[in-house]
Amino acid sequence: MLRVRCLRGGSRGAEAAHLIGAMLGRSVAGWVQRTFHSTSSAAAAAQHQAAEEEPVTEPIHQECPVCSYNEWDPLEEVIVGRAENAHVPPFTVEVKANTYEKYWPFYQKHGGQSFPADHLRKAVAEIEEMCNILRHEGVVVKRPEPVDWSVEYKTPDFTSTGMYAAMPRDILLVVGNEIIEAPMAWRARFFEYRAYRPLIKEYFRKGAKWTAAPKPTMADDLYDQDYPIRTVEDRHKLAAQGKFVTTEHEPCFDAADFIRAGRDLFVQRSQVTNYMGIEWMRRHLAPDYKVHIISFKDPNPMHIDATFNIIGPGLVLSNPDRPCRQIDMFKKAGWTVVKPPTPLIPDDHPLWMSSKWLSMNVLMLDEKRVMVDANEGTIHKMFENLGIKTIKVNIRHANSLGGGFHCWTTDVRRRALGIMASSSLSGHVLSLVGSEGVLVSMSS
Numbered sequence: 001m002l003r004v005r006c007l008r009g010g011s012r013g014a015e016a017a018h019l020i021g022a023m024l025g026r027s028v029a030g031w032v033q034r035t036f037h038s039t040s041s042a043a044a045a046a047q048h049q050a051a052e053e054e055p056v057t058e059p060i061h062q063e064c065p066v067c068s069y070n071e072w073d074p075l076e077e078v079i080v081g082r083a084e085n086a087h088v089p090p091f092t093v094e095v096k097a098n099t100y101e102k103y104w105p106f107y108q109k110h111g112g113q114s115f116p117a118d119h120l121r122k123a124v125a126e127i128e129e130m131c132n133i134l135r136h137e138g139v140v141v142k143r144p145e146p147v148d149w150s151v152e153y154k155t156p157d158f159t160s161t162g163m164y165a166a167m168p169r170d171i172l173l174v175v176g177n178e179i180i181e182a183p184m185a186w187r188a189r190f191f192e193y194r195a196y197r198p199l200i201k202e203y204f205r206k207g208a209k210w211t212a213a214p215k216p217t218m219a220d221d222l223y224d225q226d227y228p229i230r231t232v233e234d235r236h237k238l239a240a241q242g243k244f245v246t247t248e249h250e251p252c253f254d255a256a257d258f259i260r261a262g263r264d265l266f267v268q269r270s271q272v273t274n275y276m277g278i279e280w281m282r283r284h285l286a287p288d289y290k291v292h293i294i295s296f297k298d299p300n301p302m303h304i305d306a307t308f309n310i311i312g313p314g315l316v317l318s319n320p321d322r323p324c325r326q327i328d329m330f331k332k333a334g335w336t337v338v339k340p341p342t343p344l345i346p347d348d349h350p351l352w353m354s355s356k357w358l359s360m361n362v363l364m365l366d367e368k369r370v371m372v373d374a375n376e377g378t379i380h381k382m383f384e385n386l387g388i389k390t391i392k393v394n395i396r397h398a399n400s401l402g403g404g405f406h407c408w409t410t411d412v413r414r415r416a417l418g419i420m421a422s423s424s425l426s427g428h429v430l431s432l433v434g435s436e437g438v439l440v441s442m443s444s
Contacts, residue, residue, distance in 0.1 A: 063207070064207035065203055065206050065207070066174060066177045066203050066206075066208035066209075067176065067177050067416060068174045068260075068411045068412065069176060069262055069263075069414070070261055070262055071261070071309075071311060071406075071411075072310070072311060072364040072414075073366065073414035073415055073416055074366040074414060074415040074417070075365045075366065075411055075414055076138075076139065076140060076413040077139065077141075077412040077413040078134060078139055078140070078141060078409050078410065079142045079144065079168045079172065079409065079410045079412060080131050080141055080142070081164070081165055081167050081168050081407075081408050082124075082143060082144055082146060082164070082165050082166060082195070083120060083124045083127055083164065083166050083398060083401060084120075085114070085149050085150070085164070086115050086166055087112065087114055087162060087164065087188075088107060088110040088163075089107070089111060089161075089186060089188035089189075090111040090112050090161060090188060091111040092160075092186075092188075093224075093227060094186050094246065094271070095107060095111075095188070096229055097227055097229050097245035097271050098186075098245075098271050098272065098300065098353070099352070100300070100355075101230070101231065103350075112150075114150070115400075119397055119400060122397040123395075123398040126396070127398050127408065129394075130371075130393050130395055131143075133371075133393055137369070137391060139365070140413075142199055142412065144168065144196045145165075145194075145196075145197075145198055146195075147162065149161065149164055150162070155190070155217070156217075157217050157218060158218055160187040160188050162188060162192065163186070163192065164401065165195035166398075166402070167402060167407045168409060168410040169255060169303075169403070169406055169407045170182065170255055170403075170407065171184060171189070171254070172196060172200075172255055174411060174412060175260065175265070177209055178210070179200055179208055180211045180255065180281075181193050181200070182213060182253055183215050183216050183253060183277065184252065184254060184272070185246055185272035185273070186272065187218050190215075190218060193212070213251065213253070213277070213280060213281075214280065216251065216252045218252075219249070221247065221249040222246060222250060222252065223245055224243075224244075224245050224247055227243075229245070233299075236299045239297075239298055239299060240297070244271050246271060246272060246273075246274045248274055250276065251274065251276040251277040252272065252276070253272065253278065253281065254270075254302075254303060255410075256304065256305055256407060257272065257273040257303055258281070259309065259310050260310075263288065263289050264289070264290050265285070265289060265291050266291075266304070267293055267304070268307070268308075270301040270303065270304075271300070271301055278291060294326050296322045296324050296325065297322055297325065305361050305406045306319065306355065306358055306360055306404065307324075308324055309361065309362065309406065311370065313367070314336060315335070315336045315386075317339075317340050317360045319339075319360065321357070340357075340360040340379055340382060341379055341382060343356035343357060343358070343376065343379075344375060344376050344378060345375070345376075345396070349399075349400070350400045352402065353400075353401065353403075354399065354402045354404075358373070358403065359373055359376045359379050360379070361403065361404025361405060362404065362405055362406060363411075367388075368389055369388065369391060370383055370388050370389070371391045372390045372391065372392060372393070373394070373395070373396075373399075373405075374392035374393055374394040375394060375396065380392070393405070
């Protein structure tokens with residue numbers, strides 16, 4: 001029997017996942033499905049030492065401004081990206097593997113140049129309005145620095161121009177009071193962290209932990225130069241076989257391939273996140289956090305939050321076009337799995353780096369408020385049926401740059417509502433935090 005003990009509070013939610021076998025120094029020998037515990041969120045972070053000036057001298061004791069354990073506790077502070085000066089990445093093999101073939105001529109023509117000026121101007125205005133609405137909802141908004149992304153740079157292994165600082169979710173992962181800089185996998189995003197460094201240093205001086213994952217060389221060996229990406233059908237077959245454009249030459253990952261639920265993080269192996277990167281995160285966060293690999297039937301796996309978006313304790317949006325292979329384990333553990341409706345975005349609207357499923361790429365302001373696309377009437381109704389108020393914002397032109405509300409933000413502080421519960425796994429018996437506030441028993 002699987003006993004599911006459901007608690008009310010902050011970061012909580014019954015969780016089950018698909019775990020991979022040994023990844024480094026051992027062969028990836030197969031998948032092991034397990035049932036495990038997802039804890040409640042921590043109370044406010046303890047006081048930490050920080051330095052006001054360099055060099056570090058006396059420790060300053062104060063409440064850490066960085067504290068976020070999940071995707072749904074009340075949002076208090078957020079980083080919102082910038083569309084200014086965004087550039088189209090050069091059309092390299094890793095970019096080709098992550099974009100749809102109908103847009104390849106666009107990349108071949110505009111790679112290394114600015115996105116269309118009029119479109120970019122509208123995207124900038126939309127994100128400014130989004131920031132204003134967040135402030136109106138009581139959220140402190142921080143922004144990265146403007147950067148000239150047209151500048152060409154060269155390392156011993158490659159030459160590229162930059163892209164943008166539009167999607168902080170891709171590069172920054174907040175786990176508790178720690179900010180983790182993702183190493184990234186696209187050469188055009190190698191120096192993207194520079195736009196966020198002033199903010200990160202500010203948080204560090206006020207007590208946050210700051211970790212930069214090992215920066216990959218992004219040498220040719222990191223990419224399968226012969227990756228066959230002629231059609232979507234090719235990608236279906238390759239993803240099903242566990243083949244991706246990134247190799248296991250060195251660790252790489254985008255932060256947006258991770259989704260948080262208290263002491264448990266879920267991640268997918270994708271075109272930009274390899275097993276070495278996942279293993280680095282697993283070791284770095286252990287033993288306080290557990291990293292669980294889940295997988296999907298997805299022809300273009302890049303970032304998890306338009307495929308599997310956890311929006312509350314034991315509540316997840318699961319993309320019906322990209323079914324999760326482990327979804328039955330979540331259901332057996334007491335989760336509510338919601339399939340969002342088909343997106344309404346028109347076929348002729350340019351989505352150069354993403355799919356229409358940005359409609360489910362929402363930002364939870366708390367368990368009962370969500371920031372959602374103003375044009376997606378059917379998903380408004382879905383949230384209303386769930387008892388969640390919709391904060392409607394139009395960012396259609398900003399969507400074209402590759403992200404929805406979750407992508408355009410990284411939550412820095414969410415007010416923790418719950419108390420950490422202990423995790424215990426013994427055979428097939430495990431206490432899991434669910435969503436209904438009752439004790440549930442079911443067969444394992």
